Amino acid sequence: NAGVTQTPKFRVLKTGQSMTLLCAQDMNHEYMYWYRQDPGMGLRLIHYSVGEGTTAKGEVPDGYNVSRLKKQNFLLGLESAAPSQTSVYFCASTRDSNQPQHFGDGTRLSIL
């Protein structure tokens, strides 16, 4: 049982480049989330999804887009990377909103 899998694990981008982070879960969870974690600031919600085909903005959505075309996958896109988007990105999923979220191992992204 793989749980929540994030790819890639590390990536270095130049300012202005674009990329997509992939999150896949094999637990048949309805809810999926993308967070960023910065030193001293805890986890901040970027976007989330309450089911296949649905997405919604979180606390810090600017500069990011998401898609949930399949229930098991949640993609996070950076359209034009900026140094301020240097962070560790975590994906999480849960069966329903009252249950604990399960996290992937994170993607460390550096924007030069």
Added chain:
Amino acid sequence: EDKVVQSPLSLVVHEGDTVTLNCSYEVTNFRSLLWYKQEKKAPTFLFMLTSSGIEKKSGRLSSILDKKELSSILNITATQTGDSAVYLCAVLMDSNYQLIWGAGTKLIIKP
């Protein structure tokens, strides 16, 4: 503004000591409070607390919620070096599907 504050930010103790980590919150619609442990990678779930005064326990770890004081504590007894981690507190809002996270307490256990 909804917020979750954890204290202390960091803590260094010796193996065998008992530690208490604090989490306080100010949110408009409280549903539950969660504790996670984060070592090098993914945060892993420890406890979910919804009712005030009822202790949740797992081995040497325990946690309790005080809704009157808008706070929770996480206790770890007989600490071991494997307890070294960042402990995260989060509050689940009743009005949406979102968790509000504290900045975490970094706990270091010295042998």
